[in-house]
Amino acid sequence: MNRLAWAPWLTILLLTACGSSTKTDAGGDGPSGAQGGSTSGKAGAAGASGAQGGQSAKAGAAGAAGQSGSSAAGQSGAAGQGGAGQSGAAGQSGSSAAGQGGAAGQSGAAGQSGAAGSSGSSAAGQGGAAGQSTGGQAGAAGQGGAAGQSGAAGSSGKSGCVATQTTETMCNGVDDDCNGKIDDVDAAGDGVCDCLRIGIVGNPGTNPSSNFVSWLKALGTTTDRVHTTNAEAFDAPLLAKYDVVIFDRLPRAYSAGEADTLRAWVEAGGGFVTMTGYTNTPDPDFLPNGLLAPFGLSYGGALSVATANKFEPHPVTVGLTSVTFLGGYVVTPTVVAGGTSTLLASNADGHIAYAHERGKGRGVVWGDEWIEFDSEWKTMPQVQKLWVNIMGWVGPQNRCVVPKP
Numbered sequence: 001m002n003r004l005a006w007a008p009w010l011t012i013l014l015l016t017a018c019g020s021s022t023k024t025d026a027g028g029d030g031p032s033g034a035q036g037g038s039t040s041g042k043a044g045a046a047g048a049s050g051a052q053g054g055q056s057a058k059a060g061a062a063g064a065a066g067q068s069g070s071s072a073a074g075q076s077g078a079a080g081q082g083g084a085g086q087s088g089a090a091g092q093s094g095s096s097a098a099g100q101g102g103a104a105g106q107s108g109a110a111g112q113s114g115a116a117g118s119s120g121s122s123a124a125g126q127g128g129a130a131g132q133s134t135g136g137q138a139g140a141a142g143q144g145g146a147a148g149q150s151g152a153a154g155s156s157g158k159s160g161c162v163a164t165q166t167t168e169t170m171c172n173g174v175d176d177d178c179n180g181k182i183d184d185v186d187a188a189g190d191g192v193c194d195c196l197r198i199g200i201v202g203n204p205g206t207n208p209s210s211n212f213v214s215w216l217k218a219l220g221t222t223t224d225r226v227h228t229t230n231a232e233a234f235d236a237p238l239l240a241k242y243d244v245v246i247f248d249r250l251p252r253a254y255s256a257g258e259a260d261t262l263r264a265w266v267e268a269g270g271g272f273v274t275m276t277g278y279t280n281t282p283d284p285d286f287l288p289n290g291l292l293a294p295f296g297l298s299y300g301g302a303l304s305v306a307t308a309n310k311f312e313p314h315p316v317t318v319g320l321t322s323v324t325f326l327g328g329y330v331v332t333p334t335v336v337a338g339g340t341s342t343l344l345a346s347n348a349d350g351h352i353a354y355a356h357e358r359g360k361g362r363g364v365v366w367g368d369e370w371i372e373f374d375s376e377w378k379t380m381p382q383v384q385k386l387w388v389n390i391m392g393w394v395g396p397q398n399r400c401v402v403p404k405p
């Protein structure tokens with residue numbers, strides 16, 4: 001046969017040899033080479049025409065190839081026309097791929113240092129890359145990216161809250177202005193929440209105190225005088241009506257069960273204030289002691305007539321230097337489980353006021369009743385300051401909290 005007759009057969013043989021023996025740096029062929037539909041390397045794959053020309057691609061440990069847009073993975077990669085290493089790559093077909101843990105956009109890819117060739121066979125480093133966008137080990141985001149508009153809800157950024165007012169004006173148990181505070185209403189800016197519900201338990205003292213009650217109401221609070229006779233019950237339904245109870249001149253002694261009712265109400269968030277010194281006799285002056293037993297505080301000792309002039313640092317004592325104390329008693333603390341008592345004020349005769357914290361609630365035990373008398377309101381401006389501080393501290397901690405002036 002002449003040389004011209006052998007030429008076509010030589011060409012076919014050469015092409016076949018090239019298709020069955022070409023190898024890349026990052027991978028090896030399977031038993032049948034990288035042609036047709038057979039697989040190559042450990043997990044590689046070839047397109048419709050085998051591993052030849054510009055369309056051929058081979059992968060190392062986890063490469064993949066193919067024009068069709070489908071992606072194949074080793075550990076986590078995928079490739080289009082270009083080869084990939086451990087971290088994969090994406091071709092022009094729109095398939096996406098990730099590196100060890102990443103994600104790609106239109107056809108992005110992740111890899112440490114690999115590269116893809118456009119003719120012949122392509123080689124990859126530890127992690128080849130191809131396509132329009134690339135990323136590091138942890139991948140990169142294409143058009144998808146991070147979400148924006150679906151973040152926080154509500155006009156104030158507080159999730160689930162939609163403001164209906166710019167400033168709270170209603171006592172409705174709702175955070176109307178979405179500032180994270182419920183019923184923080186103080187129209188006059190006097191430092192006392194307008195939504196506060198106050199119950200004055202017992203009767204007034206000997207001296208006139210109408211200005212005290214009128215002042216509390218003028219602050220915007222709801223103030224009632226209750227439990228003024230022996231026949232009236234002192235129980236949970238009564239306490240449930242109020243945020244704060246002020247114990248004035250009590251009508252009778254109280255049982256351990258009634259004291260426990262007060263304790264449970266305080267632990268749930270109630271606040272109280274006690275006073276004494278009404279007649280300078282144990283009855284009624286020491287009647288509050290029965291209710292104070294669970295809190296480890298009690299009135300006692302000799303009658304004290306000395307101005308309160310020593311105040312310990314505490315929210316109740318801010319701005320105070322001198323408060324009337326005429327015919328009261330010292331307050332004695334004892335250690336009880338579940339609560340903490342803190343000294344507030346003293347006079348020449350001893351400790352005359354304590355603060356108590358228990359559960360979610362608070363109380364103030366003051367050793368005299370003159371702080372409610374009208375005469376002191378006219379001559380002792382710090383008496384009003386004391387009450388503003390007390391109401392702010394013993395009031396609810398989860399609602400009706402307003403700034404102090």
